[in-house]
Amino acid sequence: MTVPTKIDTWQMVEPGKLVETSIDVPALQEGEVLVEIAGCGVCHTDVGYYFDGVPTVTKPPLTLGHEISGVVVDGVGDYAKSLIGKEVIIPAVMPCNNCDICASGRGNRCLKQKMPGNSLGIYGGFSSHIPVPAADLCVVEDRKDFSLETLSVVADAITSPYQAAMKAELKEGDLVVVTGATGGIGVYMTQIASVLGAKQVVAIARNKEKLQRSLDFGATYAISTLDKSVKDVAAEFKAYCKENKLPSAGWKIFECTGSKAGQEIALAILSFVGRMMVVGYGMQKVDYMLSKLMAFDAEIMGTWGCLPKYYPEVMKYVLDEKIKVKPFVEFRPMSQIEQAFQESHAGKLTKRIVLTPDF
Structure with a gap:
């Protein structure tokens, strides 16, 4: 596995303005992994952040995108290291698993949760890589005839x-x-x-x-x-x-x-x-x-996000094609991000766009 020193990314430097840039790969902390991104879906929430001025928890500049699939290329800690080489879906909201709300069973609305493209620092899915907590990643052991980028929409849309x-x-x-x-x-x-x-x-x-x-x-x-x-x-x-x-x-x-x-x-x-x-x-x-x-x-x-514990159930429905995904997604290179945002905002799309890195 190649571990980069830089993350290529499309940053929102302010609402309505994207810049292609690169940022340093941060030093991973205990229990964190670095994921090489296969695909990231364009969600209505991203468009709201970009066009409508809906505030993000992390103020710009930051990278948007929270429907992410990819491959773990690095990790710190026993469990994180065990995931290296695994294909994963990154939950759109990752709870802290250590607060009263999480203990009550409603960690999907944990106040300390990490959401890529919003509250995971400057990091989001419209990038080449992303550092994330390892604890709640959904491992894809056998994706059958699905491409990994197709499964990115599981992270939120499904x-x-x-x-x-x-x-x-x-x-x-x-x-x-x-x-x-x-x-x-x-x-x-x-x-x-x-x-x-x-x-x-x-x-x-x-x-x-x-x-x-x-x-x-x-x-x-x-x-x-x-x-x-x-x-x-x-x-x-x-x-x-x-x-x-x-x-x-x-x-x-x-x-x-x-x-x-x-x-x-x-x-x-x-x-x-x-x-x-x-x-x-x-x-x-x-x-x-x-x-x-x-x-x-x-x-x-x-209702907000989804508890990570439900991801394996949803993945089974998707992989068994009881929930159909393929008719509702299309793929574009990440360099077309601005056009994808514009088309999504205009309501012209018949399918959800998944952007794939082409840095």
Whole structure:
């Protein structure tokens, strides 16, 4: 294994400005490894940091990117050294495993967590290498016919909706709605709901063509929001329930858009003993009468990242192709990062871009 002295990287020196540069490989501490990056997915969160001024924990300059797969090339400590040569997925959020929140079983929201491209110092996935804690890496022992760069999206796009499903206690026979079902997270949320045994998975999104595709990937019914008000979409949902003798109560709603419209639709559908999971992130504010939650005995819950313990479960679903990944990713050289960000921000993409190092 070649251990470099420099990391080639695309740094965000300020929101809206990227610079190709190189930085020193830091001295690894006990329990840390250096990973040679195979691929890093372009997530909506990265685009938010870059274009919308969403603040990162580490102030610029820093490298963005948190959907990372690669190969361990160096390590300090017995366990870290045992990983040298292993192919790994780096969890998007890595808990400290030594605080009250972690002890409570909710380490995915550990306040000391390390997230590449946000709170792991200046280090992120749009680089040649990255130093990370070794403890929670997901080792890929046999990736079958998947390329390692394909599996990078497991680190967030697939595991985050899986965490949402776990927190929602999604089980066989459940009734599920996914708003933003055709987006980078939504395409996996519908599949996960189906794999876990949901009786109904209603996909809601704007693009009719993509919605039609969702019926092949977990959705049982699709509602387009194109040229419809929030009230229109809610009425169509209620009509579907009535026509198919389904209750309008008790649905588990996964809001994956992070947009004001998506959140308003999810809230309009939320009814008696329902549960709404806020999966997508956005800066908009939404008006809602909280007393409805009391009257409905309903819940609205946030969900962040994914516990590392769930990664092996998700990897099994992916490698067994129960959760389909290949139709939803495309690959570009990392030198096209600015164009990839622009296209993602414009909402023009039909697949998630995975950038591969070409320094």
